[in-house]
Amino acid sequence: MDTEVTPRRQVDLAIGGMTCTSCATRVEKKLNRLDGVDATVNLATERAHVLVAGGVSDADLITTVEATGYTATFPSPDASSGDDEKTDQERALKPRLILAGILTVPVAAISMIPALQFEGWGWVALVLALPVVTWAAWPFHRATGINARHGAATMDTLVSMGVAAATAWSVGVLLTGTGEPYLEIATVVTTFLLTGRLLEARARRSSGAALRSLLDLGARDVNLLKNGREIRVKAEELSVGDLFVVRPGERIGTDGVVTEGDSDVDESMLTGEPLPIHVKPDSTVTGACVNGTGRIVVRATRVGADTTLSRITRIVQEAQSGKARAQRLADRVSSVFVPAVIVLSLLSLVLWVLITGDWQSAGIAAVSVLIIACPCALGLAIPTALLVGTGRGAQMGILIRGPQTLEDAQHVDVIVLDKTGTLTQGRMSLADVTVADGFQHDEVLRLAAAVEHAGEHPLGRAVVAAVPGELPAVTEFGSTQGLGVEGTVDGRRVRVGRPSWLLTSKIEDESAPGRPAAGTVPEQSGSITDDRRQAIAALPDDLTGAVTAAEGRTAVVVWIDGTPAAVLTIADTIKPGAREAITQLRALGLTPMLATGDNASTARAVASSVGIAPDDVFAELMPEEKVAVVERLQASGHRVAMVGDGVNDAAALATARLGLALGTGTDAAMEAGDITLVRGEMETVPQAIRLSRATSRIVRQNLLWAFGYNVAALPLAAFGLLNPMIAGLAMALSSVAVVTNSLRLRRFRA
Structure with a gap:
């Protein structure tokens, strides 16, 4: 008995407001609780790919995401729209960071340098700090609120609480006139972590650029052949079985089979090989590949999501989605560390009150715990090492993603x-020249390059590139598709092409009067020496030339006035x-x-x-x-x-x-x-591995220091052995240690 399969449709949603992997996980779980829904959320591209079966509507999906605390929209079909949305996020963060940076400098200066302090300096610092701890730090406060509604805590929670605690403590100190304000802690933490958030937003934007680059390769318009007439239509309007025309230099509209004409097609997009493929009727061609020298008519066999280009795009998308789900170390640890710090701060407050009854000491201990745990060094551990490492890499021509x-x-x-x-x-070049007796090396190359210059084949371009200076003019030029070219140069008849084409043709003494027209097959009257015939005949044959099995090179033969003059070996060199x-x-x-x-x-x-x-x-x-x-x-x-x-x-x-x-x-x-x-040089590959490993070591050292510092300092703060000022100083010193350690990467040598 056949089982009826419920049809499923795919819906893509653009998710806004996610800040960490726990956000993406939360949205994914919420969507998957709907009947008949299978959802995957990609934090890097901020997309949810949803397979829907049953009665779930698009509105239900959006409502579900919004109930989780995030925004959901249907992305524009324009491939660049994702990039625009990412840019909007960067624009939202950048002014916050600029404001925080400008105001943090004077706040930190007057708070930490006694010589700069004056009557009422604390209130001035508060006025400068308020925009930083409210508007600039709003992304952290907003994320904390969303997490709290769902019973979760992340590093955003700790940042928000630390900033709020330092600010509240400072306001209380200024109102009561007792103690020291710690506004510099709140502003410095905000500025440093906004820097890291902006870098992360830029990395996310670039993660979708691969898909956009692939989509940009496809043809936009095609010449649809209908009732013998060509009609210009959008490539996405093609259907299976449609005939369309591809002229020289155009991209092929979609996957298909050639029905008319022949040409050389550049398939390097698929194969990576610089040598074009000769196609003729019944040859298969791939969409987005570039047509070469001839006009061809193609019958579409695959369109839309079934094309080769679309399949490659899906593979890239799926692979990037897998990487995006990899948990960063800071996020993994925060799931335990953040709740533990909050509990420790509350315990410190309660125990101090119960044991001593001193609310002020209890408040100092609780605030000290939050300040000492505020992840400034933790937030700097990755960004600073990454900045220094990537900066050093950029000097060496190595760009590291994240x-x-x-x-x-x-x-x-x-x-x-x-x-x-x-x-x-990655390009064909002249690797070797074997000249027959009686011919001069430079003269043969000059004549061959002159004839090839009039053609368009990549092998010919390799010959032309090997001859410097101006080339002589060519008359009576002719080209035989996929076989070779011929012409008259300085009164001499020159042919350059496949060995089989020239060896099997009847070649006469072309210096004689009555020479046949270009492109015809003359009668043979000249002779070929046995050694040259043997050398040429030993070369295996294919449509583009003779590829020597031993070396993977292509050979073409030059004939001058009916005599084999040279064998040119062309190769993609190491x-x-x-x-x-x-x-x-x-x-x-x-x-x-x-x-x-x-x-x-x-x-x-x-x-x-x-x-x-x-x-x-x-x-x-x-x-x-x-x-x-x-x-x-x-x-x-x-x-x-x-x-x-x-x-x-x-x-x-x-x-x-x-x-x-x-x-x-x-x-x-x-x-x-x-x-x-x-630079595209192979030497930079091992250099990149070494630099990446060195930077990774620095990141691990930084994280070890940041967490080790917290583990050691938190008990001291909880027992009242660190007041907020010392806690703030210790936090600052831990940040300096992280930055100093990161700067060692500037000395990395290849």
Whole structure:
């Protein structure tokens, strides 16, 4: 008996007001209590992805979120809307931080430097401090209120209570004229923690940029072919089976099959390889890839969410959601630490009153506990180390995304590297020239480059780039799609192309009168020496040239006046320093592996040249297969880092525990990665691992000091051995210790 499956629809909600992982967890639990709802809340992107079955309406979802204390709206279909919302959050925090910074300086100065104090200075400090402890600190107070309604306590709770306690105590002191005010504590804590909150908001905004970069790759409009006429329509209006025209240089509107025409299509978005793929009728093409030299007609086979680009986008989104659920150390500890501090403060108050009956001493003890526990050093532990570490990294061309990145870099043991653009230059260049007897090296190159300059093939551009200076003019130019080019230069007939094209053609003595028109097949009258025929014939054949299995290189042959003059070897060459970088990664305890969309022979050749074992090579991979490799390694217990530069690497970069993206690559890769290597040099990969580990060590030391300081000082404060002034001084000293320790990263050397 078949079981009827209730259809489910997906709803995306933009959630506002979340400040920590406990907020996201609370919203997720509340939504999942609704019948037929399966919700996942992503703090990093501030999105809730909800699968709904049954009678739950969109209004029910929004009401549920709002009942939890947060806001919910339907995000705009515009890919950039998420970025705008994140920017609004930063704009809301920035003026609060600016105001707090401006007013905190004079408050701290007159409160802590006796020489600056004057008659009534405490009231002046109170007037300056009130905007800081109220309006500037409002995000912490608001979060505390929301948490209190749901019986929860976070670091926001402790910040709010500490600021409020220091302010209330100071007001009481000023009114009674006894004791010392501690307004500088309230203002300094607010300013420091607003700084950390702004940095966190910026990190969240960047986490969604990978998805926007991927979506931006898709074609906006397509030429729909209807009744023999071309109609310009939006790409999302295409349906399966529609025919559309793609002209040279345009992006393909969606996944499909070529029905007419032939061309070279740049599929580097998927494969990472710089060499285009020749397509003809019945060839499959992928949406967002760039059409090369010819006009093609494509029949749509997948549209909308079913396309390859959409699948890659979903993989990146899912991978980022998984990372966003990782708990930060401060949040994990706060679940125990914050309630414990509150209970200890109340116990101090009650016990002092019961034992001594002295309300003033009881109040001092209770306030001292809150002040000494106020997480100033804890709040600085991560931001200061991150600021110094990332600043030093920026000087070295290494951009670190955030605290989670540092933790991930500390533990990776396998590093998977893309080939093209990562280990290799990512572009075809002239690697070798073999010139036949009777020809001059420079002259052959000059003639070949002149003919290739009139064409558009990447192999030809590699030849042109190898010849400096101005090239001679070409006449009688002809091009045979996917095979080669020909033309007359300085009165000499020059052909450059695939060995098979030139070897099997009937080639005459083209210096003679009556030469056939360009693009035709002449009759053979000249001869080919046996050694040259043997050398050319030994090269294997494919549509774009002869790829030598041993080295993964492409060979083209130059014929001048009907005679083979040279074999040009073109290759994507290894980056300088790549082999040394692999050696350094091994020294750091990482196992390097290679994952590429290129063919197996080329992949093994590149791996061998840089020192990667043959068993650690994965070739001919599509983007989702790269993800599968990373997931398989992680499922087997490895902690995987991924290095890449292309759109085809974005999903794997997001899936890996640590993603390192080369700054010379695509925006999608850089935004999906946790670390961006600006210069794109392989030497910076081991440097990034070292810097991340060094910064992570500093963070752990800072956190150890911050918590250790609280553990040691809290009992003293509870027993009345620390008055609020000493507590405030101790808190300030702990902050100085954290900052000083963080500054040691400025001395990090590559």
